[in-house]
Amino acid sequence: MSFTKTTEQASHYNHLEKMTVAELLRNINNEDKTVPLAVEKGLPQIEILAEVAAKRMRNGGRLFYIGAGTSGRLGIVDASECPPTFGVPFDLVIGIIAGGDSAIRKAVEFAEDDTTQAWKDLSAYNINENDTVVGIAASGTTPYVIGGLQECNKNNIATGCITCNAGSPLAKTAQYPVEVVVGPEFVTGSSRMKAGTAQKLVLNMISTTVMIQLGHIKGNKMVDMQLSNHKLVDRGVRMIMDELEISQEEASALLDKHKNVRKAIESYGNR
Numbered sequence: 717m718s719f720t721k722t723t724e725q726a727s728h729y730n731h732l733e734k735m736t737v738a739e740l741l742r743n744i745n746n747e748d749k750t751v752p753l754a755v756e757k758g759l760p761q762i763e764i765l766a767e768v769a770a771k772r773m774r775n776g777g778r779l780f781y782i783g784a785g786t787s788g789r790l791g792i793v794d795a796s797e798c799p800p801t802f803g804v805p806f807d808l809v810i811g812i813i814a815g816g817d818s819a820i821r822k823a824v825e826f827a828e829d830d831t832t833q834a835w836k837d838l839s840a841y842n843i844n845e846n847d848t849v850v851g852i853a854a855s856g857t858t859p860y861v862i863g864g865l866q867e868c869n870k871n872n873i874a875t876g877c878i879t880c881n882a883g884s885p886l887a888k889t890a891q892y893p894v895e896v897v898v899g900p901e902f903v904t905g906s907s908r909m910k911a912g913t914a915q916k917l918v919l920n921m922i923s924t925t926v927m928i929q930l931g932h933i934k935g936n937k938m939v940d941m942q943l944s945n946h947k948l949v950d951r952g953v954r955m956i957m958d959e960l961e962i963s964q965e966e967a968s969a970l971l972d973k974h975k976n977v978r979k980a981i982e983s984y985g986n987r
Contacts, residue, residue, distance in 0.1 A: 766925045857884060898913075937959075
């Protein structure tokens with residue numbers, strides 16, 4: 717059964733080189749406005765995948781993202797932001813890109829075409845049945861990602877995906893597919909644009925929802941965040957002040973003692 721890559725279809729705009737800067741910006745913005753609406757249509761699928769990941773992580777599992785090119789980089793960005801934001805170990809959410817870490821900055825030729833390497837990359841982390849693997853590929857045809865999910869399926873590991881074409885081979889491989897169809901790109905085939913934005917939005921939703929489900933947010937605050945700079949220390953002090961209704965000096969002293977917003981708040985209630 718054939719399927720159409722809408723991400724590869726011709727742009728709705730032509731003669732881009734003849735447009736003014738204002739016209740280019742306005743037209744790109746008009747296309748970008750359609751992305752959240754496309755994501756909205758995928759909410760039921762996103763909900764299922766987030767629930768699966770959260771359930772497995774409660775039982776000691778991890779969340780893996782695998783992808784190539786832009787998709788791989790987006791997964792790494794989301795994974796790398798979980799420890800400082802939610803105070804979780806660096807190896808709880810893991811992003812893997814085809815071609816290895818050097819591919820984060822510079823494309824590695826044909827890395828995405830290797831059907832066996834993703835499983836090798838995952839195996840280096842002793843992946844097991846408690847884990848969840850999400851394959852990210854705008855096209856839905858990336859061999860590296862599909863091959864990885866196929867091996868995960870054989871080994872009873874939960875698989876999801878984020879793709880921007882309907883009915884793709886990747887979506888058919890994943891147990892819990894997420895399809896966000898954004899249509900043709902402003903620059904034909906440049907899936908770092910709308911497709912990349914859609915993938916980033918979905919990743920934000922999955923990781924944030926999972927971390928809230930795992931208890932790493934109190935109220936609406938990042939009480940488990942890492943205090944890795946002065947801005948975050950100041951934010952932590954304000955959180956404690958607001959939660960406990962105490963002075964800045966008291967809040968600062970508590971945070972300095974406990975080095976963690978949650979622990980500072982809990983210690984105050986246990987006095």
